[in-house]
Amino acid sequence: MRVGQGGDGPGPHTPDGSAVELYELAPVTGEDELINAAIEPASRILELGCGTGRITRPLLALGHHVVAVDESAEMVARVPGTETIRSTIGDLRLDRRFDLVLMMSFLVNVADEAERLRLLRTCAHHVRPGGTVLLQQQLPGMLHAPTVREKGNRRFVVSDVEQRPGNIQAATLTHTVDGRTWSQRILTQNLTEEQLASQLTQVGLTLADYLTPDRTWVRARTA
Numbered sequence: 001m002r003v004g005q006g007g008d009g010p011g012p013h014t015p016d017g018s019a020v021e022l023y024e025l026a027p028v029t030g031e032d033e034l035i036n037a038a039i040e041p042a043s044r045i046l047e048l049g050c051g052t053g054r055i056t057r058p059l060l061a062l063g064h065h066v067v068a069v070d071e072s073a074e075m076v077a078r079v080p081g082t083e084t085i086r087s088t089i090g091d092l093r094l095d096r097r098f099d100l101v102l103m104m105s106f107l108v109n110v111a112d113e114a115e116r117l118r119l120l121r122t123c124a125h126h127v128r129p130g131g132t133v134l135l136q137q138q139l140p141g142m143l144h145a146p147t148v149r150e151k152g153n154r155r156f157v158v159s160d161v162e163q164r165p166g167n168i169q170a171a172t173l174t175h176t177v178d179g180r181t182w183s184q185r186i187l188t189q190n191l192t193e194e195q196l197a198s199q200l201t202q203v204g205l206t207l208a209d210y211l212t213p214d215r216t217w218v219r220a221r222t223a
């Protein structure tokens with residue numbers, strides 16, 4: 001497990017505390033359509049931190065070509081029907097370039113600036129000139145306790161939120177699905193637009209715009 005992160009509950013967990021069986025049950029909530037609308041048909045996509053392929057599957061079904069990367073062997077083993085690579089994002093160096101490099105799930109909010117730069121360097125290395133990097137970022141106010149959301153057989157709770165200097169938060173996320181419960185302690189850092197733009201510049205990318213009015217989905221391009 002990484003510092004400040006951990007997970008409990010049935011089945012295997014990744015080093016960032018994500019539960020493999022929970023992600024296998026997680027629904028798609030429109031992310032695929034948002035991504036599809038931002039790219040050309042039959043795009044070559046590098047998906048970083050793919051998990052069980054929750055988003056890989058619909059992107060493949062939409063006709064894109066996806067190479068799916070995750071550091072967890074248990075996660076990539078569940079990604080069907082496409083090339084998968086088991087690697088940390090920071091260490092990945094393929095001799096190929098992609099139309100889209102996708103890094104969602106708030107991975108850019110890792111609370112360690114050097115690690116964030118390593119992730120962004122990997123994004124920059126693998127995007128073709130003129131291509132797109134899409135990031136899903138966490139925003140201030142997203143993590144507050146108590147948060148309880150219930151829908152059908154699912155319950156989601158945010159608890160034990162701890163604010164630390166430098167816009168860093170620790171929090172516990174607890175998911176219950178059909179009576180099975182997983183919890184994950186996360187450590188994240190919210191970024192100002194200036195911080196994110198500056199780090200993108202350091203790796204040779206430019207913050208272009210946002211796909212959503214709330215600025216969660218960030219589009220960057222080669223500088």
Ligand SMILES: C[S@@+](CC[C@H](N)C(=O)[O-])C[C@H]1O[C@@H](n2cnc3c(N)ncnc32)[C@H](O)[C@@H]1O
Nearest residue numbers: 014016018049050051054070071072088089105
């Ligand atoms: C919260 S899960 C989300 C998975 C998927 N993106 C989704 O939306 O369903 C985050 C995934 O990113 C992977 N991950 C986190 N940090 C990583 C890193 N530095 N290198 C490779 N994989 C990483 C974890 O193993 C986990 O599978």
